[in-house]
Amino acid sequence: MTDKDNAVRVRGLVKRYPDKVAVAGVDLDIHRGEVFALLGPNGAGKTTSVEVLEGYRQADEGEISVLGVDPARGDRSWRARIGIVAQSSRDEAELSVAELVNHYAGYYPNPRDPDEVIASVGLEEKRKARTRKLSGGQRRRLDVALGVIGNPELLFLDEPTTGFDPEARRQFWTLIENLRTEGTTIVLTTHYLDEAEHLADRVGVIADGRMLEIATPETLGGRGARTARVSWLDADGAHEVRTDSPTAEVAALMARFNGEVPELEVRRPSLEDIYLDLIGKANVAAAAAVEAGVA
């Protein structure tokens, strides 16, 4: 993969705050056209990393290229190629939804159609509502609308669906899938593992400012190779076995039951199981390092 295929290239990113190293040497490539999810506990360094990529914060160390430009030197035309949905929203309370989206469209050389964008985030019925009268979830949808109105090549979404009801979340997922199909590169942070699993081509898990692993949701932490659990029910009650060959187990059960196996389920560890495992191991390693006096 060449640099031309990467929307983002980061090597050795370090960002320090006065009393905290928020990002402690992160390497990251985000491919053009992919959806990349950054996962990690509260305070891990996700927002700080994203803010450096957006040009909103300056890195203390590292090489950073976003759409071929160092974000610290990004000019207006570079900014117009990027969409940002930050964690906290902007406040233009006296404008209506339609006014605000149209207003933002005016900032960009090649904006999307404001009415289509309002519809795509499910705010058609709120077109004329003052933004201060929106609910928390509706305000978040408006933030997403403002992030995509400029037709960005690269879209950053920091916890975009916090406060969404399940239906709004599904609708948002469809919007992201559509943007991806159109070729937009998308970087999102989320605490919802099902969201990462549904949307992301690849995920990166960050803890205490360090990147623990980057992989597809299917292969993170060796997930694909992890032992499966096969469970079923018979006259004696519920049964469960752990096995590396679930297909053979199911075939044996089918033969035993001579057909349908009652309540049959085959489960592999969920992305959440794997994620918690990774974070747990990182905590243990950090505690051991402190004990040994190396941290």
Ligand SMILES: Nc1ncnc2c1ncn2[C@@H]1O[C@H](COP(=O)(O)OP(=O)(O)OP(=O)(O)O)[C@@H](O)[C@H]1O
């Ligand atoms: N402006 C700031 N000044 C000082 N410290 C900060 C600042 N912003 C963040 N930090 C600290 O840097 C660390 C990383 O914070 P960051 O917001 O990047 O984490 P995060 O992974 O986005 O967390 P969350 O999931 O809670 O949003 C935290 O310890 C935080 O307290």
